[in-house]
Amino acid sequence: MPHDTEARLSATLQGIVGDRPYAPDLDQIESRGRKLRHRRMAWRATAGTGFAAAVAAVAVLTTGTQAPAPNLAAPNSAAASSATAENAPLMNLVGYLTTAPRPEGDATLVLRNQVYTDGLKVAVWDVFADNGDLYFAKTRGALPASVKGKPAGDGDSEAGRKKAVAAAEYAAKGDLNEARKRMALAYVKDPKTAPTLQAPGVKPSGPAIDEKLKATGQDASTVGNLTDNWVWGSSVDALKAGAGSPTVRAGVLRLLGQMPEVKVEQGTIDGQPVLTLAAGALISGGGTDSLTINAETGLPIKYVSESVGVTVNYTVTRVTLADVAAGRF
Structure with a gap:
C-alpha cells in the first residue's frame, strides 16, 4: 500500500551496510499486490506502473491559501520554547x-497530487481510519465503494505502518531514545537481525566499516547514518498515515528535529507560513529530500525528492467513514 516515497541509499552506504532488512512496500497504484524491490531508502514507493515513485509519507494539509480545518488543530500563537534559533519554530509547534x-x-482523507520531472501527473486518494484500516481509490468518485468494501491493507508493510504511527504517538511525550528505536525498527520483521542502531548524526564506524572503506576506496565522509535514514522514512510514513492526529504530528517533528542533518527553514507558500525540513544526501542517499x-x-503541504524526481502536494480532510461511504465528503 504505501503511498509513500522510495529513494535509494547511495552506492557508498549500500556497499557498507547493505539494504534495509525488511520486506518492501507494495506498489499501491498499479499493482497493489506486487512487492517493490529491496528498499534502499526508508521512504516507501508509490506511483504509476513501473515506478518506485515517491509519495510523500506525510498525509496532511490543506494547500494554497485555504485555511486548515479547525478540528485538525488551529495554531497556538502563545507557544514558547527554549530551542535553538533554527529549531525554535519547530519546537514551538511541537509544544x-x-x-x-x-x-x-x-478517519482522515488524503488527496495526493504527484508531479514527476518527466511530466507524468498522478492523483490518488487514501482514507486512513483511526483504527488503522486503509482504503484507497484512484478517483474521488471511487471512494464510497472502496470504504464500503474491505480495507485495502498494505501487505507485509501494514504492520510496519501501524508500528510507525504508534512510535510517533509515543514520541510526542515519551523518551526520544526509545521512540527513535521504535521508529527505526517499525518495518523490521525480526529486530534480532537488525544492525546496531546509531544516535542521531553519528557516523558509522568500526573495524568492519574501515575495512570495507579501504577495500572499496570510498570516502568515509560520504557515509551516512543508516538509522537516521530509517527514522526519516518511517516518520514520514507515520505522518501520512496519522495525518489527522496532532499527537502523531508532534511525535514525528520531535524525532526529525533530533537529527542534525535535517535542516529547518522558515518561509511562506501562498501567504501561509511554512517550515521546510530538508534531509541531505547523508540521510536520503542521493540529493535533497524535503x-x-x-x-x-x-x-504537511508538499514533499519534494531530488533523488526520485517528484513533487507531491497534499490535501487532507477529517471525515467519518459513514459520510465517505454515503458520498458526503
Missing part, C-alpha cells in the same frame, strides 16, 4: 500539538 485536542471524525509543513499546524 502546541502535544496539547491539542483530538480532532472530530474517525518536507514542507504549515508552520502553525504541522500539516
Whole structure:
C-alpha cells in the first residue's frame, strides 16, 4: 500500500551496510499486490506502473491559501520554547500539538497530487481510519465503494505502518531514545537481525566499516547514518498515515528535529507560513529530500525528492467513514 516515497541509499552506504532488512512496500497504484524491490531508502514507493515513485509519507494539509480545518488543530500563537534559533519554530509547534485536542471524525482523507520531472501527473486518494484500516481509490468518485468494501491493507508493510504511527504517538511525550528505536525498527520483521542502531548524526564506524572503506576506496565522509535514514522514512510514513492526529504530528517533528542533518527553514507558500525540513544526501542517499509543513499546524503541504524526481502536494480532510461511504465528503 504505501503511498509513500522510495529513494535509494547511495552506492557508498549500500556497499557498507547493505539494504534495509525488511520486506518492501507494495506498489499501491498499479499493482497493489506486487512487492517493490529491496528498499534502499526508508521512504516507501508509490506511483504509476513501473515506478518506485515517491509519495510523500506525510498525509496532511490543506494547500494554497485555504485555511486548515479547525478540528485538525488551529495554531497556538502563545507557544514558547527554549530551542535553538533554527529549531525554535519547530519546537514551538511541537509544544502546541502535544496539547491539542483530538480532532472530530474517525478517519482522515488524503488527496495526493504527484508531479514527476518527466511530466507524468498522478492523483490518488487514501482514507486512513483511526483504527488503522486503509482504503484507497484512484478517483474521488471511487471512494464510497472502496470504504464500503474491505480495507485495502498494505501487505507485509501494514504492520510496519501501524508500528510507525504508534512510535510517533509515543514520541510526542515519551523518551526520544526509545521512540527513535521504535521508529527505526517499525518495518523490521525480526529486530534480532537488525544492525546496531546509531544516535542521531553519528557516523558509522568500526573495524568492519574501515575495512570495507579501504577495500572499496570510498570516502568515509560520504557515509551516512543508516538509522537516521530509517527514522526519516518511517516518520514520514507515520505522518501520512496519522495525518489527522496532532499527537502523531508532534511525535514525528520531535524525532526529525533530533537529527542534525535535517535542516529547518522558515518561509511562506501562498501567504501561509511554512517550515521546510530538508534531509541531505547523508540521510536520503542521493540529493535533497524535503518536507514542507504549515508552520502553525504541522500539516504537511508538499514533499519534494531530488533523488526520485517528484513533487507531491497534499490535501487532507477529517471525515467519518459513514459520510465517505454515503458520498458526503
